[in-house]
Amino acid sequence: MDRPLSFYSFFQVFRLSRFPNLLIIILTQYLAAIFLAGNQGPKLSTIGDINLFLIVSSTVVIAAAGYLINDYYDVKIDMLNKPSEVIVGHKLERRQVLIWHSIFNFSGILMGSLVSIWIGLLNLFAASLLWLYSNQLKRLPLLGNLSVALLTGLSLLVLVFYFQSNHQLILVYSFFAFGLTLVREVIKDMEDMKGDEAFGCKTVPILFGIRKTKWFLYILILSIAGSLYAFTHKIQIFSLSTYFMVLLLPSLHLFYKLIRADTKLHFKQLSQYCKWLMIGGILSMTLIR
Secondary structure, eight states: OOOOSSSSHHHHHHHHHHHHHHHHHHHHHHIIIIIIIIIIIIIHHHHHOOHHHHHHHHHHHHHHHHHHHHHHHHHHHHHHGGGGGBTTTBBBBBBHHHHHHHHHHHHHHHHHHHHHHHHHHHHHHHHHHHHHHHTTGGGSHHHHHHHHHHHHHHHHHHHHHHHHHHHHHHHHHHHHHHEEEEEEHHHHHHHHHHHHHTTTTOHHHHHHOOOOOHHHHHHHHHHHHHHHHHHHHHHHHHHHHHHHHHHHHHOOOOOOOOHHHOOOOHHHHHHHHHHHHHHHHHHGGGGGG
16 A cells, blocks of 8 residues: 655655755855855845745755656666665655655746746756656666756756856856766766666667776866866966866876776766765855955
């Protein structure tokens, strides 16, 4: 029998929604609003802005809905890749996952629309793309990776619709988030090859193998680093240029670890390393003057 919508089911939904990742979204959007988009006025007024709260909340609940529907469709694959972590169908009924997914998406689109019809439409696009990603795109080469990376970048660009300032700075960080997320998503595909291949997925490492996928990542990392340098040089913000130059050191370490990686554990560690690089980049917003 289905368990009722209770505290137990909500706790399982909380686990499925990847709360640490949601905290990163909250941190990213608030820091971007305070130090990039809304830095012309008092910082406390930006923090207390109800419309900013609605934008951040809408992004968070739509991201949570995306995690729910992803796990809904990936039950069989996850049983091979990470059987001890499977919640859908075991601790939470599949029907309940769909209910919470719908509630979160509706809430996110509504909150965004209260701020601006354009933000509401952007949230509708994000919710639709997350469903399409979970249902089809993630099983196709690179399309799924690009979808997640695009949505990560859009989580920053959405602030432009409200604040209408410092577009170039926000674009730099949006591109940084897009690029690093793309790298991380391909690495995660390398980590999950066993389960993905068993269920007919056509990810980049399955189609081209680990060696060629690594070469793709080498080129991608160098392209992202070069583009970031070009962007920061163009807008001529010394503190930002310096920070990204410093960030090259851990990026080179990522390069080194990627060369040596050849096991599922290694790729999992690389995925986590990319997340810490992302956090490091986000914190650099506090240095912008």
